[in-house]
Amino acid sequence: MKILLAAVNAKYIHSNLAVYSLKAFAGEYKEQIEIGEYTINQKKDEILKGLYQKRPDVLCFSCYIWNISYVTDLITEAAKLMPHTRIWVGGPEVSYDGESFLNKYPQVEGVMVGEGEETFLELVRHYTEGKKALEEIPGIVFRDRGKGQLCRTPSREILDMNEIPFPYEKIEAFSHKIIYYESSRGCPFSCSYCLSSVDKKLRFRKLDLVYRELQYFLDHRVPQVKFVDRTFNCRRDHAMGIWTYIRDHDNGVTNFHFEIAADLLAREELELMRTLRPGLIQLEIGVQSTNERTIEAIKRKMDFARVSEVVSEVHRGKNIHQHLDLIAGLPFEDYESFGRSFDQVYRLRPHQLQLGFLKVLKGSYMHERAGEYGCVYQSREPYEVLRTKWLSYDDVLRLKGIEEMVETYYNSGQFSTVLSGIEATVSSPFLFYETLAAFYEERGYFAVSHSRLQRYDIFLEFLMEWDCAHLEEYKERMLYDLYLRENLKSRPGWAKDMGSFRNKIHAFYQREEENPRYLTEYKGYQARQLCKMTHIEVFSFPADTGGKKRERWILFKYKTRDPLTNDAIAIEIPPRELGE
Known part of the structure; x- marks a missing residue:
């Protein structure tokens, strides 16, 4: 058989x-x-x-x-x-x-x-x-x-989590894949759009079993383990035990992903998180909406003020990647309300902001109430919302465009410096991305696949119309973003010429070859090689207090990168360290 x-x-x-x-x-x-x-x-x-x-x-x-x-x-x-x-x-x-x-x-x-x-x-x-x-x-x-x-036949009684054997015997077969792992089943919440709300029987795997299995992943240096627990931190001692174990047995390689409710995090958990290696864990936090009536209608419990406080505190630690989610198409949330939710969550500066669309799943409470909410959705999977009593299909299409712009320009992490400059001048990030999406639609750019450098060119084209007064600063910020991610072989056409700085740059690398100070990890390489393996660029942003600009010499090092953003290490070189 x-x-x-x-x-x-x-x-x-x-x-x-x-x-x-x-x-x-x-x-x-x-x-x-x-x-x-x-x-x-x-x-x-x-x-x-x-x-x-x-x-x-x-x-x-x-x-x-x-x-x-x-x-x-x-x-x-x-x-x-x-x-x-x-x-x-x-x-x-x-x-x-x-x-x-x-x-x-x-x-x-x-x-x-x-x-x-x-x-x-x-x-x-x-x-x-x-x-x-x-x-x-x-x-x-x-x-x-x-x-x-x-x-x-009659329904089956649910399993004791401790009776389920460890599923990964030959871990070598998963060398290029994400490992999924569960330490609990069920969910304490009753969100109307989620199938986990149907099963209220929350149960946990014993921590000694979990520790043994996590050690197996650590011993084999698995790149990422993604916990599928619906609300990982719903039981504090369970979450604290696992976070403490992976901190104390960190192999320097494995990353662990958790879906949590941020407003449930206590002081002791936040203090523990500050002690974790940068990149050891990442958190996914489902906000879904900040509209209180919407949150009540979907049977969700959330204290957004507390969520904001926690997300901001974790962000200040600079060691944990945070991914926040919003869902468009929920009851009582119209286009303007969703825009407010977007702005409030965006201003928390998550590493990723996921703009998703309601999926009306068979068996969920939302499926039962779809008629009442005027919720029209796709007949085939993923059963995504087309319109509701509060959100027209025109609105959905506009949000789809905004979603793509957020994915391209925010979630990619490739435009963080230029976006930070723009965000300082806008009252609503949502309206900014709406304007950018309308530009893409008008020019027909949504219908074409673009390379990374083409995305920069298109963004510059947009900025020329949107805020021409600050165009030179935006160009510099975009160049900074480019070199954060890649040691470019050829410079974009809109970058300024660096020919006048060539002698100073050469002198710097010559001195680093003889007596390394900024490039100690490159010791043993010749100046010519150092110049190819790193990059120096001259910028004049941001302006000093009072608006006065000055030259800033930035050294980009690519041998080690930021574990959260994958950016190169960027160091400002004082003028006294530069050659004549």
């Missing part, structure tokens, strides 16, 4: 925790179980060929919002090629309407509903040893072919 667990991920760097957990739980049968991981970016014929060549007796697909159409296409074709293979599905995209799914896809034998570990194990026993009839296995919807009807 050969059983194949198939996962179709959104990207190659992703891994699918679910299929590895299912196999680990069915440990006594794992020799008969194989995992096949694919991505939605592969050709379907390529995946179909792989499925066919494995010749499984039972084929199980993990179904999510990002892959359900892809998976159903594979099911349809695979059933033609392997008519005797039993096909099962599981995952959040099929758990809440199992009967409808089976009616639509007669090729499928059944649906695993909810948590799948014990259910999968019993299905494996059913197919390999004939143990238990399907109607005796809790937590499934299946096709009774003898009676010609669909049957649903």
